[in-house]
Amino acid sequence: MRSIYPKTFYSNFKNLEGYWPKSTRLCFEVETWEDGSFLDYQNGVFRNQLYPGHAELCFLDWFHEKVLFPDEIQCPDAQYHVTWYISWSPCFECAEQVARFLNEHENVDLSMSAARLYLCEDEDERGLRDLVAAGAKVAMMAPEDFEYCWDNFVYNGGWDFPYWKKVRRNYGRLQQQLDEILCMYPNTFDFNFQNLNSYGRKSTFLCFEVERWKDGSFLDYQNGVFRNQLYPGHAELCFLDWFHEKVLFPDEIQCPDAQYHVTWYISWSPCFECAEQVARFLNENENVYLSISAARLYLCEDEDEQGLRDLVAAGAKVAMMAPKDFKYCWDNFVDNGGWQFTYWKNMRRNFSSLQQKLDEILWD
Numbered sequence: 001m002r003s004i005y006p007k008t009f010y011s012n013f014k015n016l017e018g019y020w021p022k023s024t025r026l027c028f029e030v031e032t033w034e035d036g037s038f039l040d041y042q043n044g045v046f047r048n049q050l051y052p053g054h055a056e057l058c059f060l061d062w063f064h065e066k067v068l069f070p071d072e073i074q075c076p077d078a079q080y081h082v083t084w085y086i087s088w089s090p091c092f093e094c095a096e097q098v099a100r101f102l103n104e105h106e107n108v109d110l111s112m113s114a115a116r117l118y119l120c121e122d123e124d125e126r127g128l129r130d131l132v133a134a135g136a137k138v139a140m141m142a143p144e145d146f147e148y149c150w151d152n153f154v155y156n157g158g159w160d161f162p163y164w165k166k167v168r169r170n171y172g173r174l175q176q177q178l179d180e181i182l183c184m185y186p187n188t189f190d191f192n193f194q195n196l197n198s199y200g201r202k203s204t205f206l207c208f209e210v211e212r213w214k215d216g217s218f219l220d221y222q223n224g225v226f227r228n229q230l231y232p233g234h235a236e237l238c239f240l241d242w243f244h245e246k247v248l249f250p251d252e253i254q255c256p257d258a259q260y261h262v263t264w265y266i267s268w269s270p271c272f273e274c275a276e277q278v279a280r281f282l283n284e285n286e287n288v289y290l291s292i293s294a295a296r297l298y299l300c301e302d303e304d305e306q307g308l309r310d311l312v313a314a315g316a317k318v319a320m321m322a323p324k325d326f327k328y329c330w331d332n333f334v335d336n337g338g339w340q341f342t343y344w345k346n347m348r349r350n351f352s353s354l355q356q357k358l359d360e361i362l363w364d
């Protein structure tokens with residue numbers, strides 16, 4: 001089914017830098033499979049509407065009503081492969097709704113390719129990560145994807161797709177930006193975690209692991225990476241926000257009697273303000289145990305040392321990252337492409353002197 005005019009396609013999908021069309025177009029394909037056999041194919045185009053809103057939500061409404069539950073009966077055992085070509089990547093609100101939808105419907109998988117990245121609020125990056133965490137494949141539209149849409153969704157009058165200038169270069173730039181949002185590359189890890197001087201290492205990265213236990217039995221495990229954002233701020237606060245909302249009180253209900261063992265590997269030890277907030281959080285949530293290992297000590301203000309002592313007083317374990325911790329992070333949090341961890345020069349010596357300094361702060 002073709003339903004976009006060439007002009008509309010062009011004005012919505014061009015991946016030019018600084019180009020901000022206001023609307024969103026979403027070209028979709030849905031394949032229905034059952035027991036490994038292909039059953040059905042549907043495609044079409046959605047755009048933002050007053051109700052239910054953004055094009056992604058229009059798709060979800062249609063898909064839920066017409067495909068998943070036609071006549072309110074679900075086709076049992078069917079599996080749905082959904083592909084989106086979307087002019088803007090989803091905003092945070094849409095990403096959260098789509099992620100929830102994917103979590104609730106395990107028989108649906110979604111691959112989306114976006115022409116441009118919609119990054120207006122700081123939360124929008126988190127939305128993209130949540131989509132990936134919910135199993136969606138997220139990528140930028142390559143020149144071949146634009147051509148595919150032109151051939152399949154546009155009234156193209158038999159004309160070949162006319163590539164616009166810099167389509168491939170802009171795709172490369174956007175895909176790299178998306179990769180940086182979605183994962184931690186070896187370079188990013190090395191630069192941010194090396195326990196060397198502080199030169200240029202302005203951001204904080206926090207790799208976390210959360211184990212949930214109940215009555216002495218292990219229930220589940222989550223991990224991920226946070227970094228400083230404009231809102232709520234330092235990576236530690238990003239973690240607290242996420243942990244409070246998604247783990248401690250999902251759907252505003254607390255899992256009773258659960259215990260949470262949280263481990264942080266963090267590139268800078270917490271500043272005073274973060275340390276105070278984390279300490280308060282630990283004092284208010286006695287079922288949360290926190291171990292922090294930091295690559296470097298952040299000691300800019302005099303108060304920062306007090307912050308570390310307050311963390312320990314609130315029950316946190318605080319230590320410096322040892323060589324084995326760096327290797328552990330490399331193996332578990334870095335897109336390492338199968339490469340072995342390389343120890344950098346003076347790693348162990350720096351660890352020892354930092355640990356000694358930390359001991360003096362905490363115990364002298």
Ligand SMILES: [Zn+2]
Nearest residue numbers: 054090091094
């Ligand atoms: Zn949206």
Ligand SMILES: [Zn+2]
Nearest residue numbers: 234270271274
């Ligand atoms: Zn901080």
